[in-house]
Amino acid sequence: MLLRQAAPNRLSILVGCLALAACGGSDKASEKGRGQTGTPEVGYVVVQPTSVPLTTELGGRTAAFQTSEVRPQVSGLIRRRLFTEGSIVQKGQTLYEIDPRLYQASANEARAALNSAAANADATRVKADRYRPLAEMEAVAKQDYTDAAAQARQAAAAVAQSRAQLETARINLRFTKVPAPITGRIGRSLFTEGALVTASQTDPLTTISRLDPMFVDIQQSSADLLKLRRALASGGVAPSSAAVRLKLEDGSDYGQTGTVQFAEVMVNESTGTVTLRARFPNPQGMLLPGMFVRATFAQSVDNNAFLVPQAGVKRDPKGSTTVLVVSADNKAVERKVTATRVVGPNWVVTAGLKAGDKVITEGTARAKAGQPVKPVPAGAAQKFNTQPAKSGDKSAPTKN
CATH class of the missing domain: 2.40.50.100 (RNA polymerase II/Efflux pump adaptor protein, barrel-sandwich hybrid domain)
Known part of the structure; x- marks a missing residue:
C-alpha cells in the first residue's frame, strides 16, 4: 500500500522539476533575444550652406499716399x-x-489805375521825345529835357506797378x-x-486723401536695426529687396505686395523705434488711413545658413540647442548649434555646423551620443521589429 502512494508522489515531483527547467530555459532565451538588439539604424541629411532670407514681422499703420487740407x-x-x-x-x-463781388470790384479798380498810368506814361514819353532834339540844338535847357526823361521813366514804372496790382486783384478773384x-x-x-x-x-474747409497707392509706416526697434547693420557690415549677410506682405486687422492676408521705400534717420525718443515706410497698391480701396497691420518682409539674406529639419534639432530646459551628427566612424556625436528661427519645416542654423555634416533626423530616440549607429539617407523606409526574439532564434531583430 505504501509503495502505491509513493509512486504518484515521485511522478508529481518529476513533472514539477521539468516545468521549472522549461521556465528557466524560456527566460534565458528571452534575455538572449532582448540582448541582441544590434546597432540602431538612423536616417540622416547632408547639410550644405544656403541663402536664407531673414524674415521680419513688425506692426505698422497705414497712411494716405497724399493728403491735402483745403483752406x-x-x-x-x-x-x-x-x-x-x-x-x-x-x-x-x-x-x-x-x-466774389468785393474782389471783382478790386480788380476793376486796378484795371482803371493801370489805364490811367498807361495814359500818363504815353504823355511823358512823347514830351521827352520832343525835348531831345531841342536840347541838342540848345533851344531848350538841357535840364528841362532831363526832367522830362525822368518823368517818362517814372510813368513807365507806375504802369508796371499798376499792372502788378491788377494781377494781384485777378488772383484774389480767382481764389x-x-x-x-x-x-x-x-x-x-x-x-x-x-x-x-x-x-x-x-x-480746413475739408480734407482730400489719395488712397491708391497707400503707405504703411512700420515700426522697428533701434536695437534690431543696429543688429541688422552689424550683420550687413560683417559680410555674411546681404541686403534684400524682397516684397512686403500684409496681414490685416481681422487676420486675413492682403492680396497685394509692396516694397520698402526708405527708413527714417531718426529714432523716436518716446518709443525707441525707427519708422520704415512701405508702398502698396490699393486699387480696390481696401486699405484705409489709420489701419493697424502686420508687415512681413525680408530685410536681408544670410548666405551661410543651414536648413535642418525640425525633427533633428533638440532643445533642453536651459535653452541650449543640439543636433546629433554622424562621425567618420559611424558614431553619433552631439553638436551644439545656434538655431535662430523656423522657416517652414526647418530650423535655420547659423553656427555649429559645416558643409557636408550628416545630421540625424530619423531615429533620434534610439541614437545615443558617443555610440555606434547605422546611418542611412533620411526618407528610407524603416520598420524595426520591437518584439523579443523567441527561444532558439539566434538572429538579431530584422528590418523589413
Whole structure:
C-alpha cells in the first residue's frame, strides 16, 4: 500500500522539476533575444550652406499716399459748395465758391489805375521825345529835357506797378473759387454755405486723401536695426529687396505686395523705434488711413545658413540647442548649434555646423551620443521589429 502512494508522489515531483527547467530555459532565451538588439539604424541629411532670407514681422499703420487740407486763401462768405462728400474729386475741380463781388470790384479798380498810368506814361514819353532834339540844338535847357526823361521813366514804372496790382486783384478773384489741390477722395465739409471764412484760419474747409497707392509706416526697434547693420557690415549677410506682405486687422492676408521705400534717420525718443515706410497698391480701396497691420518682409539674406529639419534639432530646459551628427566612424556625436528661427519645416542654423555634416533626423530616440549607429539617407523606409526574439532564434531583430 505504501509503495502505491509513493509512486504518484515521485511522478508529481518529476513533472514539477521539468516545468521549472522549461521556465528557466524560456527566460534565458528571452534575455538572449532582448540582448541582441544590434546597432540602431538612423536616417540622416547632408547639410550644405544656403541663402536664407531673414524674415521680419513688425506692426505698422497705414497712411494716405497724399493728403491735402483745403483752406481758403481769401476771406468772405461761402456762397456754394460744389462737391459731394465722400466722392472722388479731380485736381483743379472747384469745391467752394466765395462771394466774389468785393474782389471783382478790386480788380476793376486796378484795371482803371493801370489805364490811367498807361495814359500818363504815353504823355511823358512823347514830351521827352520832343525835348531831345531841342536840347541838342540848345533851344531848350538841357535840364528841362532831363526832367522830362525822368518823368517818362517814372510813368513807365507806375504802369508796371499798376499792372502788378491788377494781377494781384485777378488772383484774389480767382481764389474765390476754391479748387482741389490733388486728386483723391474728399471727406466731409466742415463749413456750410453762408459761413464766413478767412485767409488766415487754422481749420480746413475739408480734407482730400489719395488712397491708391497707400503707405504703411512700420515700426522697428533701434536695437534690431543696429543688429541688422552689424550683420550687413560683417559680410555674411546681404541686403534684400524682397516684397512686403500684409496681414490685416481681422487676420486675413492682403492680396497685394509692396516694397520698402526708405527708413527714417531718426529714432523716436518716446518709443525707441525707427519708422520704415512701405508702398502698396490699393486699387480696390481696401486699405484705409489709420489701419493697424502686420508687415512681413525680408530685410536681408544670410548666405551661410543651414536648413535642418525640425525633427533633428533638440532643445533642453536651459535653452541650449543640439543636433546629433554622424562621425567618420559611424558614431553619433552631439553638436551644439545656434538655431535662430523656423522657416517652414526647418530650423535655420547659423553656427555649429559645416558643409557636408550628416545630421540625424530619423531615429533620434534610439541614437545615443558617443555610440555606434547605422546611418542611412533620411526618407528610407524603416520598420524595426520591437518584439523579443523567441527561444532558439539566434538572429538579431530584422528590418523589413
